[in-house]
Amino acid sequence: MHKNEKIGYDRREFLKGGTAIAGATAAGVLLPAGIARAQQAKLKIGMMLPATGTFAPLGLAITNGFKLAVAERGGKLGGREIEYFTVDDESNPAKAPENVNKLVQRDKVDVVIGTVHSGVVMGMAKVLRESGTLWINPNGGAGAMTGAMCSPNFFRTSFSNWQTTYALGKVLKAKGHKNAVFITWKYAGGEEMMQGFKEGFEKEGGKLTKELYLPFPQVEFQALLTEIASIRPDAVVAFFAGGGQVKFLKDYQAAGLKGKIPLYGSGFLTEDLEASGDAAEGVETTLHYGDGLDTKKNNAFRLAYAKAFKLQPDVYAVQGYDAGQLLAAGLDAVKGNVGNKSAMIKAMESAKIDSPRGPWTLSKSHNPVQDMYLRKVVGKENKVQGVAWKALADPALGCKA
Amino acid sequence: MDFAFFLIQLLNGLQYGLLLFLVASGLTLVFGIMGIINLAHGSFYMVGAYLAWSLSSLTGSLTAAILLAIPLTVILGMGLERLLFRHLYQRDHLYQVLLTYGLILVFEELRSLIWGDDVHGVAVPALLNASIPLTDNLSYPVYRLAISGVCLLLAAGLYFLIQKTRLGMMIRAGASNREMVQSLGIDIKLIYTLVFALGIALAAFAGMINAPLSSVFPNMGSQVLIICFVVVVIGGIGSVKGAMAASLMIGLAETFGQVLVPEVAGMIVYVLMAVVLVWRPEGLFGRG
Numbered sequence: 001m002h003k004n005e006k007i008g009y010d011r012r013e014f015l016k017g018g019t020a021i022a023g024a025t026a027a028g029v030l031l032p033a034g035i036a037r038a039q040q041a042k043l044k045i046g047m048m049l050p051a052t053g054t055f056a057p058l059g060l061a062i063t064n065g066f067k068l069a070v071a072e073r074g075g076k077l078g079g080r081e082i083e084y085f086t087v088d089d090e091s092n093p094a095k096a097p098e099n100v101n102k103l104v105q106r107d108k109v110d111v112v113i114g115t116v117h118s119g120v121v122m123g124m125a126k127v128l129r130e131s132g133t134l135w136i137n138p139n140g141g142a143g144a145m146t147g148a149m150c151s152p153n154f155f156r157t158s159f160s161n162w163q164t165t166y167a168l169g170k171v172l173k174a175k176g177h178k179n180a181v182f183i184t185w186k187y188a189g190g191e192e193m194m195q196g197f198k199e200g201f202e203k204e205g206g207k208l209t210k211e212l213y214l215p216f217p218q219v220e221f222q223a224l225l226t227e228i229a230s231i232r233p234d235a236v237v238a239f240f241a242g243g244g245q246v247k248f249l250k251d252y253q254a255a256g257l258k259g260k261i262p263l264y265g266s267g268f269l270t271e272d273l274e275a276s277g278d279a280a281e282g283v284e285t286t287l288h289y290g291d292g293l294d295t296k297k298n299n300a301f302r303l304a305y306a307k308a309f310k311l312q313p314d315v316y317a318v319q320g321y322d323a324g325q326l327l328a329a330g331l332d333a334v335k336g337n338v339g340n341k342s343a344m345i346k347a348m349e350s351a352k353i354d355s356p357r358g359p360w361t362l363s364k365s366h367n368p369v370q371d372m373y374l375r376k377v378v379g380k381e382n383k384v385q386g387v388a389w390k391a392l393a394d395p396a397l398g399c400k401a
Numbered sequence: 402m403d404f405a406f407f408l409i410q411l412l413n414g415l416q417y418g419l420l421l422f423l424v425a426s427g428l429t430l431v432f433g434i435m436g437i438i439n440l441a442h443g444s445f446y447m448v449g450a451y452l453a454w455s456l457s458s459l460t461g462s463l464t465a466a467i468l469l470a471i472p473l474t475v476i477l478g479m480g481l482e483r484l485l486f487r488h489l490y491q492r493d494h495l496y497q498v499l500l501t502y503g504l505i506l507v508f509e510e511l512r513s514l515i516w517g518d519d520v521h522g523v524a525v526p527a528l529l530n531a532s533i534p535l536t537d538n539l540s541y542p543v544y545r546l547a548i549s550g551v552c553l554l555l556a557a558g559l560y561f562l563i564q565k566t567r568l569g570m571m572i573r574a575g576a577s578n579r580e581m582v583q584s585l586g587i588d589i590k591l592i593y594t595l596v597f598a599l600g601i602a603l604a605a606f607a608g609m610i611n612a613p614l615s616s617v618f619p620n621m622g623s624q625v626l627i628i629c630f631v632v633v634v635i636g637g638i639g640s641v642k643g644a645m646a647a648s649l650m651i652g653l654a655e656t657f658g659q660v661l662v663p664e665v666a667g668m669i670v671y672v673l674m675a676v677v678l679v680w681r682p683e684g685l686f687g688r689g
Contacts, residue, residue: 054619056518186667214659215667217624219615222413222545223656229539230406246520246616256532256540275522275616 043080043331043338046103048114048124051088055116062138062320064309066113068301069324071308077324078331085109089120096123104131110338111136113323116316118142118161118189125149134330134341138323139316143192146367148398152345155366157322157353159288160394161192162199164266167286167372167389168237169200172264177234179207180264183224183248184239186213193239193266209233219247225255238265245269249279258282271314273380280377288368289315289357290375290384301356313356322355329353365396409535410656416545418652419552422645424611424625425632426555427604429644433633434563435596436576437486438494440501442629443622444508445601449474449608451512454521454617463526467609471602478601482594490579490593509620518619523612548610555603560641572596576639631670635677637684646685 047066049059070077085107087099096119103109104127111134115121121140128135135154137145141161145154172180182197184190190213198208210231212224228236236257240248245268252258258279267287270280291302291314301321305313313321326348333347334340353360353368360370374388428442452473456466481504489496524530525544532540563569575582575589583589608621615621632651636643651670658669677685 052513052518054518186663211663212659213663213666219624220417220655222417223410223659226406226409226413226539227660229536230403232538246522247614250522250616251614254532254540254542254544256534257538260538272520275520277522277524 041080041336042083043077043111043336044083044085044107044109045327046107046109046112046114047084047086048089048100048103048112049086050091050116051086053091055091058116058139058316061311061314061316062113062116062323064305064311065313065317065320065322066138066324068305068308068317069321069328072304073328077328078334078336080331080336089115089117091115091117091120093117093119093123096120097127100124100127104128104133110134111327113138113320113327115140121145122149125154128153132341134338134344136323136327138319141192142188143394143397146363146365146394146399147396150365150396150399153341155326155348155362157326157368158319159370160367161189161266162196163367163370163372163392163394164268164287165193165197165237165239166200167374167392168197168264168266169202169204169206171284171286171374171388172201172235172237173204173206175235175262177206177262179209179233180235180237181210181212181228181231181233182208182237183212183228184214185216185218185244187216190216190239197237217244219244221248221251222255225251225257228261229255229257233261236261236263238263238269240265241268241271246272246275246279249276249283253279267315267375267382270375270377270382273377273382281379282377284374284376284385285382286372286374286388287315287382288370288372289318290373290382292381293357293373293384295356295358297354297358298356315357318356322353322357322360325353325355326351363393363396365394365399367394367396369393405536409539409541410660411653412541414653414656415649416549416652417656418649419549420611420614421628421632421652422556422648423548423552424604424607425629425644425648426559427600427602427607428629428633429636429641430559430603431597431600432630433636433639433641433644434572434576435593435600436638437490437597438497438501439600440498440626441504441508442501442604443624443626444505445474445478445604445622446608446611446625447512447620447622448477448508449605450523450612450615450617450621451516451608452605453609453612454523455516457523463523463609463613467606470609471606474602474605475598477605478598479594481601482597486597487590487593505622508622512619520616520618522616525613544613548614551610556641556645563641568592628670631674635674635684637681637687640684640686643684643686 047063049062050056051059070082085103087102089099103112112128113136116139118140121137121142129151132153137156139158141159143160143162146156146160182194184194194211201208238248252263263283265285267285270283270285273280302313305317329351330344330348334344349362358371360368363369369391371387372389372392374385375382376385431437431439452470453466456469457463460466485500489500529544529547531543533543534540571587571592575592579589632644632647636647654669654673659666
């Protein structure tokens with residue numbers, strides 16, 4: 001769609017030039033000038049998100065959330081109309097530099113929003129660091145992005161992997177569990193979540209008896225479940241996502257471990273309750289959002305989202321929505337003048353985001369400082385049990401900002 | 402790990418090996434016996450799983466879904482053979498690679514259009530939805546044992562078909578010299594159509610009965626594709642016996658690898674393959 005608009009614009013510009021040379025009538029000069037000003041004022045936003053593949057629904061939720069935040073501001077941010085440029089990142093890290101270059105070099109966008117897959121985020125980093133383009137990441141939780149690789153033009157509105165499991169240590173301690181086993185895929189995301197849990201649990205005096213890893217993205221859990229039964233820990237903590245999470249929950253139940261050794265995890269473990277069925281019942285997780293959070297802001301958000309898109313919002317929609325809110329805070333402060341980047345970054349750094357998940361601010365390394373909720377699966381819902389950790393900040397290891 | 406748990410892990414390894422044989426059996430037939438490189442094997446596995454899911458939610462029974470889906474996949478296999486594969490038997494393997502790679506993309510896109518991109522669970526049939534307690538805190542799902550039984554039956558059936566029947570003889574003869582078999586008055590075209598369709602149906606069948614264990618999700622085919630080729634290559638091209646031996650070896654290696662050396666578990670299968678190929682370049686039971 002935006003392509004057509006561009007063609008229209010070019011033709012008008014051409015006409016404008018023509019009329020100027022001809023020194024035409026007053027009306028002829030006024031009309032193109034008006035259009036030219038409106039065009040100049042359009043803010044170019046590049047959306048680099050997955051539109052195909054396993055993560056496509058996540059990309060859609062983020063886009064919807066973002067557009068809802070824009071719509072609530074009358075379709076404008078910082079007083080400027082918006083032109084969207086979209087690229088499907090296919091959740092393919094190998095194509096990340098090429099894809100983000102389409103937005104930066106070809107479309108010359110003012111802001112980049114993206115993306116879901118942590119590996120793709122890392123692939124975008126080099127290009128965006130060099131161009132200095134303002135960048136808001138609405139999901140991928142790679143620790144390095146707000147750690148050793150932190151940079152002034154990068155902002156995250158979601159979480160760091162570490163954050164999603166750190167609070168579990170306190171939760172397990174409160175339940176009287178003295179030791180635990182962590183099971184996940186052997187890849188960066190899984191290991192960061194394991195690390196977060198380990199730190200949090202050991203601080204409380206707990207002991208991580210064993211780390212169990214499965215090659216990514218295998219889902220044959222039988223051998224490791226047998227191992228868990230033979231270790232007999234007080235509790236099991238897990239991270240799996242996508243197809244893996246449902247299968248893990250089902251296998252855990254089928255192996256007879258459910259009900260004997262309590263299961264915990266980062267909230268992503270119970271994000272697909274439709275497919276998990278009763279295998280997820282009773283599983284407790286920590287995450288920065290819960291569908292049933294009963295606050296005025298969340299209720300209003302859920303209603304508006306459902307009305308606009310005929311879909312129920314999830315945590316990804318919230319992260320997209322907050323990306324829109326954070327960008328608005330920056331643009332409002334500079335009245336839409338993206339050129340004034342340092343003032344804009346400053347405004348975003350000190351913004352207090354009124355999010356459906358509860359209010360949050362940014363840490364020095366531009367990661368949300370946010371409440372982590374303890375949720376429990378009851379029926380088809382992640383019921384919020386309370387706040388597991390108030391205002392949890394990522395340690396931002398190695399960030400020199 | 403005490404002795405009881407060692408035995409349970411042994412059972413896990415054998416059971417996983419049998420599962421691998423089931424998933425790779427279709428490829429053994431099409432690639433191993435017919436010599437067609439079928440990269441789309443995983444796609445047929447996925448089609449089977451999605452059919453099992455959609456038909457079982459329609460009929461309310463996995464058994465009914467499987468009975469309905471098998472004829473559909475046989476027809477799909479025959480259609481594809483007639484339309485596409487038939488024209489490539491005489492060509493270089495590269496053409497088959499190109500065609501079947503293209504089919505992967507086509508099937509993924511069709512799957513997305515027809516069934517969407519969500520993950521789905523398939524219920525285990527009520528009759529088999531139980532667990533046998535092994536120790537005080539671990540039980541074994543009956544459905545897994547039932548699948549193992551099906552795998553053994555299938556293996557025996559395939560072996561009998563290829564080695565002991567007249568049809569099997571014609572298939573083997575056709576694979577080594579197509580023209581000669583044809584000039585003996587055997588309708589090799591028909592035989593190829595049937596065997597190819599059987600291979601596709603086996604791949605899809607594996608997806609169907611594995612659906613309650615693996616759940617159903619996009620790109621699930623690409624996950625099994627590589628391991629299937631590993632099975633056929635280790636076992637030796639053209640050997641059902643070899644595929645079975647390779648499957649069990651891989652199953653045991655993966656199971657004990659994950660428990661004993663978790664750091665390198667992802668590599669074990671490929672190390673095993675490398676060792677076997679250095680020792681016997683034609684695979685365990687290959688025709689040298």
